[in-house]
Amino acid sequence: MAEMLGQLILHPLSSMRLVLRRIKEIPQKGLPRFSSRDEETFDSRYDVETSGMVRIVSTASPNAAHGNRYEACSEEIIRWSIEHCASPAASTVFIDIGCGKGKAMIIAAEYGFSRIIGIEYSESLAKAAIRNLETSRVESQVLIEDAVAYRFPPGQSLVFMYNPFDQHVFRQVLRHIPSSARIAYCGPGQVTLTDCGWTPVAKKGAAAIYVRGF
Numbered sequence: 001m002a003e004m005l006g007q008l009i010l011h012p013l014s015s016m017r018l019v020l021r022r023i024k025e026i027p028q029k030g031l032p033r034f035s036s037r038d039e040e041t042f043d044s045r046y047d048v049e050t051s052g053m054v055r056i057v058s059t060a061s062p063n064a065a066h067g068n069r070y071e072a073c074s075e076e077i078i079r080w081s082i083e084h085c086a087s088p089a090a091s092t093v094f095i096d097i098g099c100g101k102g103k104a105m106i107i108a109a110e111y112g113f114s115r116i117i118g119i120e121y122s123e124s125l126a127k128a129a130i131r132n133l134e135t136s137r138v139e140s141q142v143l144i145e146d147a148v149a150y151r152f153p154p155g156q157s158l159v160f161m162y163n164p165f166d167q168h169v170f171r172q173v174l175r176h177i178p179s180s181a182r183i184a185y186c187g188p189g190q191v192t193l194t195d196c197g198w199t200p201v202a203k204k205g206a207a208a209i210y211v212r213g214f
Contacts, residue, residue: 042075042103048132050103054125061121061146067169070125072103073162073186077207081184082111084202085158085209089113093157097147097173098164102129102138109138113158116140119150148172156180163187171196179212 043051054070061067082089094108099118108116118140120126126144133140143150148169152159159181165173167189174196177183183198186207190200198210 046106046132046136048101048103048106048135049128050101050106050132054122059122067098067121067165068163070100070122071162072100075103075107077162077186077204078104078107078160080204081160081186081207081209082108082158084204085182085184086201087156087158087182091156093117093153093155095119095152095157095159097150097159097161099129099142100125100162102132102140102142104160104162105129105133105140105142106136106138108160109136109140115153118142119145119147121146148176150176152177152181154178154180156182158182158184160184161186163189167192174198181212183210184208185210 040051043049050072052072059067082094085092089112092113093115094105094111094113094117096102096104096108096116096118099105099120102118105116105118116138118126118129120129120142121144123144126142129142133142147164150173155178157178157180159177161183163186170189170192174193183193184207185193188206190208193208193210194200197213199213200208200210202209
């Protein structure tokens with residue numbers, strides 16, 4: 001709450017735009033939910049803190065108004081995304097765009113990816129991710145960076161995204177993802193992926209695996 005009030009004071013116009021957009025999203029995304037028992041069980045099992053929701057995060061990014069609230073993805077969807085990406089983990093880089101508190105990265109570490117990278121534009125969330133990853137003894141890299149500015153590594157990668165931002169930023173990020181990558185995306189707006197030349201090859205509810213063309 002204190003962080004949210006501080007952001008409203010520092011950036012009143014962008015913060016109010018974000019609040020108004022959140023209200024408009026309620027018919028599509030539903031009302032904000034509190035921590036589920038599954039999330040609390042995950043945190044207890046791994047001795048970390050990834051649950052809860054952060055509506056407005058502190059960030060110096062010019063795209064602050066385009067970011068979505070922080071809310072951890074379910075463990076089931078994360079594991080499904082990894083297990084259905086059809087990319088050998090040993091030669092694949094796992095990249096979590098909008099990594100939040102690092103939940104997906106903690107799970108990814110169990111699958112033997114060659115590297116695990118998290119991109120997060122909120123310093124406070126990134127620091128929470130680093131703490132959780134250190135607690136879980138996960139060798140990884142968390143970059144405090146705007147996803148639009150990030151340049152993806154060449155070669156095979158699984159780019160994981162749990163509805164981190166709106167379509168304005170989404171389209172810009174998709175331009176930089178190499179065709180050799182696979183995208184695991186969960187959230188609304190998947191038409192943007194197909195519009196940008198990505199094809200779904202596996203689906204589970206609101207989650208899907210995409211490859212470049214066919």
